[in-house]
Amino acid sequence: MSTAPQLVVHRDKELMAQAAAARLITRIVDAQASRGSASVVLTGGRNGNGLLAALAAAPARDAVDWGRLDLWWGDERFLPEGDPERNVTQAREALLDSVPLDPKRVHAMPASDGPYGDDVDAAAAAYAEELAAAAGPENHGPVPTFDVLMLGVGPDTHVASLFPELPAVRETDRTVVGVHGAPKPPPTRVTLTLPAIRAAREVWLLAAGEDKAQAAAIALSGAGEIQAPAAGAYGRGRTLWLLDGAAASQLPRSLYPPASA
Numbered sequence: 001m002s003t004a005p006q007l008v009v010h011r012d013k014e015l016m017a018q019a020a021a022a023r024l025i026t027r028i029v030d031a032q033a034s035r036g037s038a039s040v041v042l043t044g045g046r047n048g049n050g051l052l053a054a055l056a057a058a059p060a061r062d063a064v065d066w067g068r069l070d071l072w073w074g075d076e077r078f079l080p081e082g083d084p085e086r087n088v089t090q091a092r093e094a095l096l097d098s099v100p101l102d103p104k105r106v107h108a109m110p111a112s113d114g115p116y117g118d119d120v121d122a123a124a125a126a127y128a129e130e131l132a133a134a135a136g137p138e139n140h141g142p143v144p145t146f147d148v149l150m151l152g153v154g155p156d157t158h159v160a161s162l163f164p165e166l167p168a169v170r171e172t173d174r175t176v177v178g179v180h181g182a183p184k185p186p187p188t189r190v191t192l193t194l195p196a197i198r199a200a201r202e203v204w205l206l207a208a209g210e211d212k213a214q215a216a217a218i219a220l221s222g223a224g225e226i227q228a229p230a231a232g233a234y235g236r237g238r239t240l241w242l243l244d245g246a247a248a249s250q251l252p253r254s255l256y257p258p259a260s261a
């Protein structure tokens with residue numbers, strides 16, 4: 001069942017990143033307190049990396065027990081290990097290299113020079129198996145119930161590597177698929193599908209900057225998920241759109257009334 005999106009609009013992208021980082025710290029600490037560990041799905045892109053950098057700079061980051069955190073990725077650019085364009089490389093630089101994570105709990109998606117070579121579909125199937133192996137009987141299918149799954153919203157409404165009208169966004173069965181011919185480079189990618197995204201307790205969509213304004217307005221105005229993948233991303237318990245004022249500037253008044261002064 002879809003959860004209605006809730007919107008939080010911050011003044012600018014710096015404040016949005018800091019507030020989202022604080023929110024994430026709280027969610028992780030709460031999950032660790034109630035379930036012993038936490039699981040978070042990271043996103044690539046400018047807003048996702050901005051959040052990780054803000055988290056790295058937040059003194060409260062020491063409240064997290066980094067050894068009891070599972071990290072997964074919503075998508076990956078299918079490039080060689082260590083490529084600066086890989087989402088995991090950027091996440092390592094922004095945060096992961098500076099906190100004491102358990103390497104066994106950092107579930108990066110395969111690289112194009114990894115065990116599956118350049119076979120992106122085999123790489124996607126392997127990640128699906130890794131997710132299935134981590135899912136327990138208390139989960140609702142072949143993926144863990146992630147505590148928080150974050151998605152950067154692209155200017156074309158893509159989330160993860162689910163681009164409008166491409167086959168990946170139509171997938172209703174598999175949890176992870178290979179993407180061929182993505183309109184944003186690189187063309188070959190690995191992505192969670194909408195059914196996997198919807199297994200999360202909380203889905204957070206991040207949109208900051210003027211170039212995200214139209215995408216946010218379209219996705220939040222009742223567009224279909226095939227044409228606007230962000231519209232199909234929701235969590236089991238909560239769907240949260242975290243925006244800055246620029247990204248919120250084209251939202252319908254019923255969702256976010258502009259300030260009167």
Ligand SMILES: O=C1O[C@H](COP(=O)(O)O)[C@@H](O)[C@H](O)[C@H]1O
Pocket residue numbers: 043044045046047048074075076077087151152153154155159160161184
């Ligand atoms: O390529 C990607 O783009 C999106 C959005 O990135 P942004 O820089 O426009 O914020 C991101 O969510 C995705 O993970 C990434 O692979």
